[in-house]
Amino acid sequence: xxxxxxxxxxxxxxxxxxxxxENLPAELAHRVKSxxxxxxxxxxxxxxxxxxxxxxxxxxxxxxGGTGWxxxxxxxxxxxxxxxxxxxxxxxxxxxxxxxxxxxxxEAQKNHWLPRILDGSDWWCQGYSEPGAGSDLASLKCKAVxxxxxxxxxxxxxxxxxxxxxxxxxxxxxTSSEGxxxxxxxxxxxxxxxxGIDVRPIHLLEGTHEVNEVFFTDVKVPVExxxxxxxxxxxxxxxxxxxERTGIAGVGFxxxxxxxxxxxxxxxxxxxxxxxxxxxxxxxxxxxEIELENMKVTNLRVVSAAAAGGVPxxxxxxxxxxxxxxxxxxxxxxxxxxxxxxxxxxxEAFEPGFNGPHVGPExxxxxxxxxxxxxxxxxxxxxxxxxxxxxxKMILGL
Amino acid sequence: MDFNHSxxxxxxGDTITRWVMNDYPLKARLEAGVSELGYAPDRLAALAELGxxxxxxxxxxxxxxxxxxxxxxxxxxxxxxxxxxPLLPALLAxxxxxxxxxxxxxxxxxxxxxxAKTLAFAHFEADDGDDPRWIETTAxxxxxxxxxxxxxxxxxxxxxxxxxxxxxxxxGDAGQADGLSLFLVPTDAKGIxxxxxxxxxxxxxxxxxxxxxGLPMGNLIGGEGQxxxxxxxxxxxxxxxxxxxxxxxxxxxxxxxIEYIQTRKQFGVPIGKFQALQHRxxxxxxxxxQMRSAVIRAAAVLEEPGVERERAVAALKVTTNKTATLxxxxxxxxxxxxxxxxxxxxxxxxxxxxxxxxxxxxxxYHLTRYIxxxxxxxx
Numbered sequence: 001x002x003x004x005x006x007x008x009x010x011x012x013x014x015x016x017x018x019x020x021x022e023n024l025p026a027e028l029a030h031r032v033k034s035x036x037x038x039x040x041x042x043x044x045x046x047x048x049x050x051x052x053x054x055x056x057x058x059x060x061x062x063x064x065g066g067t068g069w070x071x072x073x074x075x076x077x078x079x080x081x082x083x084x085x086x087x088x089x090x091x092x093x094x095x096x097x098x099x100x101x102x103x104x105x106x107e108a109q110k111n112h113w114l115p116r117i118l119d120g121s122d123w124w125c126q127g128y129s130e131p132g133a134g135s136d137l138a139s140l141k142c143k144a145v146x147x148x149x150x151x152x153x154x155x156x157x158x159x160x161x162x163x164x165x166x167x168x169x170x171x172x173x174x175t176s177s178e179g180x181x182x183x184x185x186x187x188x189x190x191x192x193x194x195x196g197i198d199v200r201p202i203h204l205l206e207g208t209h210e211v212n213e214v215f216f217t218d219v220k221v222p223v224e225x226x227x228x229x230x231x232x233x234x235x236x237x238x239x240x241x242x243x244e245r246t247g248i249a250g251v252g253f254x255x256x257x258x259x260x261x262x263x264x265x266x267x268x269x270x271x272x273x274x275x276x277x278x279x280x281x282x283x284x285x286x287x288x289e290i291e292l293e294n295m296k297v298t299n300l301r302v303v304s305a306a307a308a309g310g311v312p313x314x315x316x317x318x319x320x321x322x323x324x325x326x327x328x329x330x331x332x333x334x335x336x337x338x339x340x341x342x343x344x345x346x347x348e349a350f351e352p353g354f355n356g357p358h359v360g361p362e363x364x365x366x367x368x369x370x371x372x373x374x375x376x377x378x379x380x381x382x383x384x385x386x387x388x389x390x391x392x393k394m395i396l397g398l
Numbered sequence: 399m400d401f402n403h404s405x406x407x408x409x410x411g412d413t414i415t416r417w418v419m420n421d422y423p424l425k426a427r428l429e430a431g432v433s434e435l436g437y438a439p440d441r442l443a444a445l446a447e448l449g450x451x452x453x454x455x456x457x458x459x460x461x462x463x464x465x466x467x468x469x470x471x472x473x474x475x476x477x478x479x480x481x482x483x484p485l486l487p488a489l490l491a492x493x494x495x496x497x498x499x500x501x502x503x504x505x506x507x508x509x510x511x512x513x514a515k516t517l518a519f520a521h522f523e524a525d526d527g528d529d530p531r532w533i534e535t536t537a538x539x540x541x542x543x544x545x546x547x548x549x550x551x552x553x554x555x556x557x558x559x560x561x562x563x564x565x566x567x568x569x570g571d572a573g574q575a576d577g578l579s580l581f582l583v584p585t586d587a588k589g590i591x592x593x594x595x596x597x598x599x600x601x602x603x604x605x606x607x608x609x610x611x612g613l614p615m616g617n618l619i620g621g622e623g624q625x626x627x628x629x630x631x632x633x634x635x636x637x638x639x640x641x642x643x644x645x646x647x648x649x650x651x652x653x654x655x656i657e658y659i660q661t662r663k664q665f666g667v668p669i670g671k672f673q674a675l676q677h678r679x680x681x682x683x684x685x686x687x688q689m690r691s692a693v694i695r696a697a698a699v700l701e702e703p704g705v706e707r708e709r710a711v712a713a714l715k716v717t718t719n720k721t722a723t724l725x726x727x728x729x730x731x732x733x734x735x736x737x738x739x740x741x742x743x744x745x746x747x748x749x750x751x752x753x754x755x756x757x758x759x760x761x762x763y764h765l766t767r768y769i770x771x772x773x774x775x776x777x
Contacts, residue, residue: 001407001467002400003698009399072399282769290692290713290768297691301401322684391683392676396656 013076020084029085035366036350040165046087071303082252093117093124096240104228127157127171138181144173153219163212187233189225206372244381245316249323251299257330288329314394317387324377331371338364411471418479435558436602442483446513454489459496459507466700470642477646482601484555491517491563493632498620518559520550528763530629537566544613556604557594575776578625582617599749634711641693641718647751648686651729685721692717712768719761726751
């Protein structure tokens with residue numbers, strides 16, 4: 001039993017840290033830290049910067065242009081990026097579709113799509129959920145009918161994150177209604193510029209436009225855009241979800257948030273004392289910190305148990321539940337820390353280039369927005385209730 | 399990074415688990431638990447024979463272990479069998495002798511490791527609020543040795559031990575970090591009044607009133623007035639041990655509860671098919687895994703003195719107490735009526751798990767300590 005990084009891992013950590021210091025613009029990191037909006041160009045810039053270093057596809061094997069990192073190295077990289085307030089890697093192409101193509105795609109698909117993910121030619125979004133298929137994803141209805149060398153797709157997807165920026169969408173579609181619902185699902189790659197696709201924004205409660213509805217009316221998709229076999233899409237879908245969930249645990253995000261919370265609570269005054277010296281607040285903060293310290297070890301246990309290059313199986317559900325609970329608790333503590341300055345709402349202050357006056361401390365502006373926005377993390381990627389179903393079945397054998 | 403135990407430790411853990419399963423029936427344990435001694439001497443001898451007590455101490459003290467992960471492996475195994483033989487007192491009092499004792503005092507560890515002598519840790523008091531600084535027992539130098547006066551509360555195996563390690567104030571007032579001293583006191587010394595009893599989960603404990611005179615000057619352990627750091631060193635080891643014991647118990651309860659809900663039928667199906675119970679089991683599993691991480695984290699830093707060690711230990715006890723309460727209460731509820739009975743094993747595991755929250759500091763104390771340590775206070 002040894003919880004320390006090896007010399008090699010420590011050297012890797014130092015390398016990542018040094019590289020971030022050199023290559024992550026301070027202005028961009030500051031915007032990430034203060035919860036401001038990033039433009040499409042900001043995200044593309046960061047992808048290109050990582051890709052130039054060969055660090056964009058950290059889940060991929062080297063033969064496809066990935067890093068070939070061990071799970072521990074990936075974990076170090078993610079933590080360092082969070083602690084440096086780097087923009088997050090937009091996961092849909094790199095972290096979700098990439099691994100599915102590598103495992104289940106044919107040679108032509110790998111050769112065509114993987115390089116385009118790396119160089120930013122394509123911006124992918126995820127077509128999983130539908131209005132009637134959320135937790136019960138397998139009941140999805142968006143239909144694809146084979147007609148010669150095309151599928152014709154009709155139906156609707158929803159909660160499509162950053163779909164407004166995407167030129168490609170990977171979709172779960174129904175190709176058969178025989179047998180169990182899971183047995184009639186296929187995995188299709190669809191060009192967003194095909195006639196018949198309509199993207200409409202969904203505005204979230206905190207006032208942002210992050211997700212969309214996507215409507216498909218007689219959309220023609222070439223059959224070579226089918227991944228794997230027809231009606232076997234559920235297997236690929238679940239494989240992708242383990243990647244999605246592991247990322248949502250966000251231990252690195254929580255570490256950064258905890259550090260920032262301590263700084264704020266140490267500076268914020270309440271009745272002549274620092275907030276960190278208020279016994280009730282300090283106790284709640286200490287509980288969150290203890291949970292997070294335990295979670296760091298739990299995460300590393302799962303990470304080091306995962307085979308090199310792979311991701312955890314049902315254990316990703318454990319990480320997702322606990323990780324999101326901790327992140328949300330830190331959001332609550334941060335929102336509470338700024339007191340009544342959680343209330344002012346100045347959406348223009350989140351936009352790039354904003355130079356106007358702040359109301360209250362600068363770090364206060366985004367607290368409520370982040371809190372409300374992060375209510376999503378216990379819902380998406382399979383709600384935490386669904387994760388408990390998975391744990392019951394796959395780990396507890398119930 | 400490596401989350402596997404060394405081969406030796408793995409073997410030690412397997413040995414204990416096997417012994418607990420084959421040679422430590424719960425029925426005999428329950429009988430021994432309410433006996434006058436509070437444990438079975440032949441079981442203690444068997445544990446000594448297996449090397450289990452030796453695993454708690456370093457080579458200099460005649461043992462062959464003593465590292466954080468040795469304690470974790472041993473006590474996790476003991477927890478699985480609800481072992482009541484006095485290994486925790488041996489660890490707490492023994493660690494003080496090992497860490498701060500002179501050669502003569504350290505020599506006492508040899509018969510302890512062999513199972514021939516037993517120790518008790520006579521430190522906690524009725525009004526201390528679990529804070530090791532809040533000691534009201536006093537010790538002063540008299541004409542022919544130390545004079546110790548005070549009352550020690552719920553001393554595990556205090557009625558059966560051969561020696562006590564006693565904490566007392568040689569200066570200052572209750573609550574102060576300085577002025578605590580430790581003493582080795584044979585239980586046959588004059589001026590010790592012991593009221594022994596059984597605890598609710600089985601095992602012996604005692605109230606000990608001290609009105610000692612003439613304790614030899616050489617029975618002081620470590621520096622006069624320097625007891626707090628020695629105590630915290632030992633308490634940290636005790637908290638890793640008791641945390642690992644709790645973890646062993648939790649693993650047993652989890653398996654027991656899963657088995658139960660897969661077999662117990664209501665409304666024509668095993669009750670484990672009900673989502674209301676599945677989600678509670680999933681939550682229990684998550685919390686137990688967080689608990690396992692807390693044990694690993696504290697065990698890993700146990701030999702490195704400093705704030706990081708003390709914070710990890712306090713965090714472990716907060717996690718232990720929180721999780722122990724959850725697992726004990728949830729498992730009884732999920733078992734329903736049968737979980738309430740003396741006859742079913744569950745209740746005995748749940749009782750020990752709950753009583754662990756009353757030993758070596760409650761959740762509020764350790765959370766407060768965790769916060770104070772973060773501010774650089776000497777607690």
